[in-house]
Amino acid sequence: MTDENPPRAEEMQHPAFVAGLNLISRTGAGRFQLRCSVEDEPPVWLSVVQFANSPVNAAGLSSNGSTVPDVFYETASGLGPLESVMRLCDQVLAGSTCGHCERPILFQIFQTTNIETLTDSLDPEFCVMAWSPLAEQFQPACQRGD
Numbered sequence: 001m002t003d004e005n006p007p008r009a010e011e012m013q014h015p016a017f018v019a020g021l022n023l024i025s026r027t028g029a030g031r032f033q034l035r036c037s038v039e040d041e042p043p044v045w046l047s048v049v050q051f052a053n054s055p056v057n058a059a060g061l062s063s064n065g066s067t068v069p070d071v072f073y074e075t076a077s078g079l080g081p082l083e084s085v086m087r088l089c090d091q092v093l094a095g096s097t098c099g100h101c102e103r104p105i106l107f108q109i110f111q112t113t114n115i116e117t118l119t120d121s122l123d124p125e126f127c128v129m130a131w132s133p134l135a136e137q138f139q140p141a142c143q144r145g146d
C-alpha cells in the first residue's frame, strides 16, 4: 500500500464529475460507489449505483410487502473517474424523459478533451442533456439559453 492517490483521482474535483453525480441522484439513485482497480494496467475506474425497485415505506415494508426492498444496480467503467461517471449518466438517463418538454433525454457525454459545442440541441425527437460550461452543470436543451 502507498499513500498515493489512484491515477486521475483529481478528476473527481472537476465540476462535471460533481454535476454528473447530482444528475444520477436526481433519478432516484441510492448508494453510489466509485472503485479503482490498479492491479493491472491500465487502471480502471468503476462506478456502481444502487436503485430500489420498491422503496421501503415508513413501516419498513416495500410495496411488495417484503421487508427487504428489491434493489438493482447500474455500473459503468472508465479509464478515469470522470469517464466512468459520464458513462453511468448515459446509462441511467437512457429511456428517461425530460421533466420540462417531455421528450426522451439524450445524454451528451462530457469529456475534458471535447471542445465541440452542442449542435443538435434543436433535434425535435430528443432533448439533449449537455454540459454547460457557463452554468457548470448539465442542462436539457429545452432549458438552455444559448
Ligand SMILES: [Zn+2]
Pocket: 098, 099, 100, 101, 102, 103, 127, 140, 141, 142, 143
Ligand atoms: Zn427538455
